Every structure is written in structure tokens, then in C-alpha cells.
Amino acid sequence: MSATSLAAPPRRVTTVPVRQVIPGVLRGPLQMVEEIGRRSGGDLTRLNLGTFRPYLVSRPEHIQHILRDNAAKYRREGLLWKPLSRLVGAPSGADPAWPLKKDAYFALLTAPKVASYTEDMATAIADAVDELAERVPSGQTADASIEFTRIVYRAILRIFVGDRLPLSRADEFGAAMMTAAESSFRARLLFPYMPFWFPLPGDRAFHRAVGDIDDIILPLVQAARREESAGEDLVSTLLRARGEDGRVLSDQEVRDGIVALFLAGTETTVKALSYLWVVLDSHPEVANALFAEIDQVVGQGRPRAEHLPELRYTRMVTHELLRVFPPGWILPRIAAEDDVLDGIRIKAGSIVVISPYLTHRSEAHWPDPLTFDPERFAPERADRRHRFAYLPFGAGPHQCAGSLFFSVESQLIIASMVSRLRPELGNAGAVGVAADLTMRPSEPVALKLNPTRR
Numbered sequence: 001m002s003a004t005s006l007a008a009p010p011r012r013v014t015t016v017p018v019r020q021v022i023p024g025v026l027r028g029p030l031q032m033v034e035e036i037g038r039r040s041g042g043d044l045t046r047l048n049l050g051t052f053r054p055y056l057v058s059r060p061e062h063i064q065h066i067l068r069d070n071a072a073k074y075r076r077e078g079l080l081w082k083p084l085s086r087l088v089g090a091p092s093g094a095d096p097a098w099p100l101k102k103d104a105y106f107a108l109l110t111a112p113k114v115a116s117y118t119e120d121m122a123t124a125i126a127d128a129v130d131e132l133a134e135r136v137p138s139g140q141t142a143d144a145s146i147e148f149t150r151i152v153y154r155a156i157l158r159i160f161v162g163d164r165l166p167l168s169r170a171d172e173f174g175a176a177m178m179t180a181a182e183s184s185f186r187a188r189l190l191f192p193y194m195p196f197w198f199p200l201p202g203d204r205a206f207h208r209a210v211g212d213i214d215d216i217i218l219p220l221v222q223a224a225r226r227e228e229s230a231g232e233d234l235v236s237t238l239l240r241a242r243g244e245d246g247r248v249l250s251d252q253e254v255r256d257g258i259v260a261l262f263l264a265g266t267e268t269t270v271k272a273l274s275y276l277w278v279v280l281d282s283h284p285e286v287a288n289a290l291f292a293e294i295d296q297v298v299g300q301g302r303p304r305a306e307h308l309p310e311l312r313y314t315r316m317v318t319h320e321l322l323r324v325f326p327p328g329w330i331l332p333r334i335a336a337e338d339d340v341l342d343g344i345r346i347k348a349g350s351i352v353v354i355s356p357y358l359t360h361r362s363e364a365h366w367p368d369p370l371t372f373d374p375e376r377f378a379p380e381r382a383d384r385r386h387r388f389a390y391l392p393f394g395a396g397p398h399q400c401a402g403s404l405f406f407s408v409e410s411q412l413i414i415a416s417m418v419s420r421l422r423p424e425l426g427n428a429g430a431v432g433v434a435a436d437l438t439m440r441p442s443e444p445v446a447l448k449l450n451p452t453r454r
């Protein structure tokens with residue numbers, strides 16, 4: 001059902017003129033979206049960028065209309081997904097192979113499967129954190145993004161590719177993925193209508209990184225197909241996938257499916273875990289409570305699956321982290337047919353951009369929204385808000401497949417870091433927030449490590 005009947009007389013949408021949008025985009029897309037959200041009070045607003053005129057959406061009831069109630073009318077494709085397709089293939093809304101890939105992802109990430117990985121993942125993470133403690137002398141700093149990429153890759157490697165990628169190659173793959181995700185997207189997202197033949201900053205690094213990724217992943221897929229392995233990992237699951245018509249995925253589609261899941265599962269996680277220490281630095285009372293819980297539950301030992309149920313405050317901190325810092329800060333869609341939203345006619349072909357970042361900062365849904373307060377997520381307060389007022393993992397048919405996986409993985413990583421390294425922010429005051437494809441810390445986060453002996 002539409003929020004308003006198609007037959008009702010349409011209302012006019014407030015449009016931000018091109019002379020305000022262009023300077024705003026150049027100053028920073030996140031700041032621009034924030035300013036527009038403040039001025040519009042959450043009303044549907046249109047941004048005029050000449051031929052590119054997306055709608056900005058942040059009210060929970062409008063989000064529900066687009067992502068759940070009328071999901072078939074709003075597809076996950078369009079101009080803003082185009083730069084990403086050069087890395088991971090077609091956006092899921094336009095990808096004929098998507099149902100097979102999606103089934104494979106969900107099969108790999110069910111609650112019982114995640115439970116079965118947890119102990120191995122805990123060991124891989126603790127080993128990676130020990131290795132970091134050996135490498136970086138006490139009191140020295142490390143780059144959070146680089147180190148969390150390494151740790152996250154070790155946590156997911158066996159689950160995604162089995163034994164097919166040695167650790168040294170996995171580090172190369174992780175570094176290439178980080179370069180691909182950080183190089184040209186920034187410029188391409190600012191100028192989405194620019195054709196690919198027109199060179200933009202970062203393009204060369206992007207192409208080199210995609211070449212490296214292909215050199216690592218394609219041979220691995222081809223070898224796995226020859227071996228006809230019966231493994232339970234992502235590669236084997238994608239290779240075994242069969243459509244109702246007997247369709248199988250090509251090598252390129254399997255490659256795209258692997259790269260897409262690595263990207264979805266690492267970029268977001270690494271950015272959020274890096275920003276955590278910025279938040280903790282400015283909220284010592286939260287840091288103290290978090291450290292106290294981990295000391296009490298895990299002590300100086302290694303975090304294990306059995307500790308997770310007791311890490312209640314740690315979970316609340318991660319929920320609040322994703323409220324103030326949702327890596328998926330915009331969710332773009334394209335209208336597949338005419339619709340009416342809040343009395344405003346949305347024509348087929350229009351781009352609609354949902355912003356969880358704005359929704360999470362709405363005073364109407366979050367009292368004192370700029371305060372970092374994990375108590376908002378105390379289990380007894382969970383049912384007091386609109387279901388679509390909190391959507392770090394999206395909603396509807398394209399909802400995140402990895403939210404449970406993230407929950408387990410992030411608790412293990414935070415507990416391992418705190419119990420073994422007691423990190424502090426090494427560049428306090430220097431790091432804010434910025435965004436391109438995902439939300440990210442505005443500067444590299446320097447972590448001062450204080451290894452404890454085991």
C-alpha cells in the first residue's frame with residue numbers, strides 16, 4: 001500500500017537548489033546531508049544537481065514504505081551503485097544471479113552456522129591480536145584501519161574461502177580491497193553522472209587494486225571448480241548453487257559473489273571498530289564500564305564463545321556505536337514505477353536515497369541524539385522505538401545478511417583488544433567523521449597499544 005493514493009493531488013516537494021547543493025557536496029556529503037536534514041525537519045526533500053535529482057528520505061514511516069511495504073517498487077540499483085559495480089558486479093537489484101548468491105550468503109550465516117564458527121573465530125582473532133602485541137612495542141601506535149582489516153580477514157578467511165588462501169595472500173587481498181574501496185569511490189560518489197571514460201582522482205589506484213583482486217580470486221575459483229570440493233565455505237557454496245532452471249554461476253559470478261561478501265563484511269566492520277576508540281576517548285565513563293565488564297568476564301585470558309552471553313554492556317556499546325556511526329549511512333534506491341510518498345509524486349526512474357545517519361540523529365525518535373549513551377540499548381528499552389528508526393543493517397529484501405555475524409565478531413574483537421592491548425586513541429581531537437561509499441573516520445585512527453603479559 002502507498003502512503004498516499006496515486007489519485008490524490010500531489011504536494012510539491014521542497015527542492016534544495018543547485019547553487020546550494022554543489023558547494024555542499026564539495027564541502028562533504030555527510031555535512032551536506034546533515035544540514036539539509038536539520039532544515040527539513042525530516043520532510044522528504046529533493047536535491048537539485050542538474051540532471052541528477054535524488055530525493056532524501058529519513059522519516060521511519062517513509063523508510064518503511066520504501067524498504068518494506070513497497071519494496072518491489074524501489075530497486076537496489078541506479079547511478080549511485082554504478083561505481084561499486086566495477087568491483088563487485090551488478091548491484092543486487094539488477095543482478096540476475098542475485099537470488100543464488102543471496103541464498104548462499106544466508107545459508108552460510110544462519111544462527112546455528114554462526115554458533116558453529118564462533119570458537120574457531122575466537123581463536124583466529126586472539127591469535128591475530130597476540131601477533132599485533134608482539135609486533136608493536138608497548139606504548140607505540142598502530143593504524144586502526146590496517147590492523148582491524150588484518151584481524152577481520154583472519155576471522156572470516158576459513159569461513160569464506162576454506163584453506164584456499166594462505167595468510168600472506170589474504171593480507172595482500174585485504175590491502176587491495178581496502179585500496180579499491182577507498183580510492184575512486186570518493187570522487188565517483190561526488191560526481192555520479194560522470195562517465196567512466198572520464199578519469200577522476202583515484203581511478204588508477206582503483207584499477208590496479210581490482211587487477212590484484214582478480215589475480216587472487218579468479219584462479220582460486222577456477223581451481224575450486226576443477227576440484228569439485230564438497231566444503232561448507234562460501235566458495236564451495238557458490239559453486240554448488242543451482243537455480244530452479246538448473247542455472248549455475250559462472251566463474252566471474254562466483255568471483256563477484258566472493259568479493260561482494262568480503263566487501264560487505266569487512267569495510268563496514270573495520271570502519272565501525274576503528275571509530276569505536278574515538279568515541280571511547282571522548283566518553284571515559286563508557287570506556288571504564290566497558291573495560292570493567294571485559295576484565296570481569298574475560299580477565300587476562302582469551303575471549304571464548306562461552307563469554308559472549310555475559311558481554312551485555314559490550315553489545316550495548318556496539319549498538320549505540322552503529323547508531324551514531326552507521327557505516328551504511330545512505331541506502332540508494334531507484335523507483336521502478338510511479339509512486340506517491342507523503343503526498344509527493346515520485347516518478348519511475350527517480351533516485352531515492354534513504355539516510356540511516358539522519359534517522360539515527362532525529363530528535364523525534366532519539367532524545368538527545370548527539371549524546372553517546374549505550375543505555376538506550378538496554379534490553380528492557382528495546383521495544384520503545386519505531387522499528388525503522390534504527391536501521392544500521394537496512395531492512396526489507398536487502399537487509400544485511402551478516403548482522404548476527406557482526407555481533408559475534410565485534411564482541412570477540414573488542415574483548416580481545418581490551419584484554420590483551422588496552423588500546424587508547426593516539427591522536428585525540430584529530431578524528432571526526434566523513435563519508436563516501438561508507439561512513440568512515442575522517443583521519444586515520446592511531447591506536448596506542450599497551451600490551452599486557454599473558
Ligand code: HEM
Binds near residue numbers: 393
Ligand atoms: C558493522 C557491520 C555491518 C553493517 C553496518 C552492515 C550494513 C548493511 C546494510 C545497511 C545493508 C543493506 C544495504 C541496502 O539496503 O542497500 C547490508 C546488506 C548486506 N550485508 Fe551488511 N553490514 C555489516 C556487516 C556485514 C557482515 C559481517 C556481512 C557478512 C558476513 C554482511 C553482509 C551483507 C549482505 C550479504 C547484504 C545484502 C546486500 C543485498 O541484499 O544487496 N554485512 N549490510
